[in-house]
Each structure stands twice: as C-alpha cells, then as structure tokens.
Amino acid sequence: MFFAEVIVRNSAIAALVYFLSMVLPERKEDPPGIYEKHVQEMYDYIVVGAGSAGSIVATRLSEDYENSVLLLEAGKSDLEPDDVTQIPSLWYSLIGSEKDWGYHSVPQKYSHFAYKNERSYIAQGKVLGGSSSINSINILRGSRNNYDQWKQEGAFGWGYDDVLPYFRKLENATETSYKDSCN
Ligand SMILES: Cc1cc2nc3c(=O)[nH]c(=O)nc-3n(C[C@H](O)[C@H](O)[C@H](O)COP(=O)(O)OP(=O)(O)OC[C@H]3O[C@@H](n4cnc5c(N)ncnc54)[C@H](O)[C@@H]3O)c2cc1C
Structure with a gap:
C-alpha cells in the first residue's frame, strides 16, 4: 500500500514537471563567454548599479553605437542555474538571501515598537536587475x-x-x- 502511494505521488510529480517544462518559456542563460570579456581601460560612460534605473540608463546610452558603456553590478547574474528571480511568486524567498543587501534601519524613536531593537529590515536587490529582480512585480500608474x-x-x-x-x-x-x- 505504502509503495503504491509513493509510486502514484512520484508519477504525479513527474507529470507536473513534464507539463511545466512544456508550458513554461525556455530558461535563459548567460551568453557564452560573457565572463571572459575584458574590461577596457576607458569608457565613455560608467553606470554603477545594474538595477531598475542603472539598467535602463545603460541600455539607452548603448543604443548609440558610438558610445562605450560599462555597467557595473555588485551582485551576481540573475541567470545562474539555481536562480529563482525569474519566478515572480518566489520573490519572498529572496528576502534575506545573498541577492538581498539585507540592510536594517537605525533604531526608530517613535515607531517600530514591536520590532527587535526598533529596527526595520530593508530589503534591497543585490543581483542583476537590482530590486526589480527580487520584487513582487506589482505595478500601478501613479495618481x-x-x-x-x-x-x-x-x-x-x-x-x-x-x-x-x-x-x-x-x-x-x-x-x-x-x-x-x-x-
Ligand atoms: C522586496 C521588494 C519588493 C518590491 N516590490 C515592488 C513591487 O511590487 N512593485 C514596484 O513597483 N516596486 C517594488 N519594489 C520597489 C522597486 O523594486 C524599487 O523601487 C526599484 O527597483 C529601485 O530601483 P533602483 O534602480 O533605484 O535601485 P535597485 O533596483 O535596487 O538597483 C540598485 C543596484 O545597484 C547595485 N549596487 C549598489 N551598490 C553598488 C556598488 N557599490 N557597486 C555596484 N553595484 C552596486 C545593487 O546591487 C543593485 O543591483 C520592491 C522592492 C523590494 C526591495
């Protein structure tokens, strides 16, 4: 009875994995040789931080082929094999991970009374894409x-x-x- 249950469960998992592999888009990977690229001595523009803002600034600058642009990022790629930043519903699992700078506020005098040492945890993305890679992708137009x-x-x-x-x-x-x- 027990073995039958295990077989049924494993078959269901295998079927689910197969189904997901058919319907999910193909996983992207870093282009081959990207880490062997040499850094030049000089650039027209150096953008620090490949987060939401930095990535857009670097993209727009590099649309002009005359420009050389270096985009520096302290975190790792968001395309590593074990990366889950591409799965929106797992955003919360990235809080406190190596892809989060893991800042805390200073102790608050007038708030955070329920928090340890009255300090707030401040998540900030440390990965290609910055905080947009660890966020929950909610979007709304401003008022x-x-x-x-x-x-x-x-x-x-x-x-x-x-x-x-x-x-x-x-x-x-x-x-x-x-x-x-x-x-
Ligand atoms: C957990 C979480 C959930 C969120 N949810 C939403 C949401 O649902 N909807 C929404 O609209 N917004 C959300 N936000 C906010 C949104 O993601 C941020 O406002 C936005 O990404 C900030 O963009 P940015 O370019 O200013 O900074 P970031 O995207 O944080 O980019 C800064 C980049 O600079 C890098 N960096 C920092 N210091 C250095 C250094 N010395 N050298 C090199 N690189 C460096 C960092 O690693 C990072 O990649 C969320 C934010 C967080 C943290």
Missing part, C-alpha cells in the same frame, strides 16, 4: 492628481498627460479598459 500638482508647482513635463505615454510604453496590459484608460 493623476499628484503629477498634475507637481506640474503646477513647476515640474514642467511631469504632468499626468506628459507621463501617460511612458506608463503605456512599459505596460503590456491586454485588458482594454485599463490599457486605454486615461487614469
């Missing part, structure tokens, strides 16, 4: 009111209608009521 108020206060070009095209550029929403919404 129209905030952007319009900033514009009124002098942040020219930062009104909601100015930034809406960029929200749309980074989204791939298929739900039209959201995709075409002006809010």
Whole structure:
C-alpha cells in the first residue's frame, strides 16, 4: 500500500514537471563567454548599479553605437542555474538571501515598537536587475492628481498627460479598459 502511494505521488510529480517544462518559456542563460570579456581601460560612460534605473540608463546610452558603456553590478547574474528571480511568486524567498543587501534601519524613536531593537529590515536587490529582480512585480500608474500638482508647482513635463505615454510604453496590459484608460 505504502509503495503504491509513493509510486502514484512520484508519477504525479513527474507529470507536473513534464507539463511545466512544456508550458513554461525556455530558461535563459548567460551568453557564452560573457565572463571572459575584458574590461577596457576607458569608457565613455560608467553606470554603477545594474538595477531598475542603472539598467535602463545603460541600455539607452548603448543604443548609440558610438558610445562605450560599462555597467557595473555588485551582485551576481540573475541567470545562474539555481536562480529563482525569474519566478515572480518566489520573490519572498529572496528576502534575506545573498541577492538581498539585507540592510536594517537605525533604531526608530517613535515607531517600530514591536520590532527587535526598533529596527526595520530593508530589503534591497543585490543581483542583476537590482530590486526589480527580487520584487513582487506589482505595478500601478501613479495618481493623476499628484503629477498634475507637481506640474503646477513647476515640474514642467511631469504632468499626468506628459507621463501617460511612458506608463503605456512599459505596460503590456491586454485588458482594454485599463490599457486605454486615461487614469
Ligand atoms: C522586496 C521588494 C519588493 C518590491 N516590490 C515592488 C513591487 O511590487 N512593485 C514596484 O513597483 N516596486 C517594488 N519594489 C520597489 C522597486 O523594486 C524599487 O523601487 C526599484 O527597483 C529601485 O530601483 P533602483 O534602480 O533605484 O535601485 P535597485 O533596483 O535596487 O538597483 C540598485 C543596484 O545597484 C547595485 N549596487 C549598489 N551598490 C553598488 C556598488 N557599490 N557597486 C555596484 N553595484 C552596486 C545593487 O546591487 C543593485 O543591483 C520592491 C522592492 C523590494 C526591495
């Protein structure tokens, strides 16, 4: 009876693994030879930190083939074989891992009374992609009111209608009521 149960369970796991291998996209790997590439003596631009901001800045700069760009990252690649940053639902398992700088706040005087030493844990990504590689991928557009108020206060070009095209550029929403919404 016991062996029968084990066989049924293992067969179910094997079937699930097979199913997932068929439906999940192929796992990406670091391009061959990437770690053997030599660092040049000089670059036009050096970007420190391959997180959300640094990666975009480096990408945009390198769109001009005339530019040489070095993007430096303290953490490892997000494409290592044991890496789970590509699995969004496992983001929480990365907190406190080697892919998290693992900072703490200073002891707080007026808050955090339920915390040990009144200090807060501050997760920050230490891996290619930075915090975006360990985050939970929630996204929402900011409030129209905030952007319009900033514009009124002098942040020219930062009104909601100015930034809406960029929200749309980074989204791939298929739900039209959201995709075409002006809010
Ligand atoms: C756990 C967690 C969950 C989150 N969830 C969400 C979410 O669901 N939705 C959302 O919109 N936002 C979320 N965020 C916030 C979002 O991920 C960050 O605001 C954003 O990624 C910050 O981008 P950044 O470029 O400023 O910094 P980061 O993406 O953190 O990039 C900084 C990079 O610099 C590197 N670095 C630092 N020092 C050095 C050095 N001396 N030399 C070389 N490299 C260095 C770091 O290793 C890191 O890769 C979350 C953040 C965390 C930590």
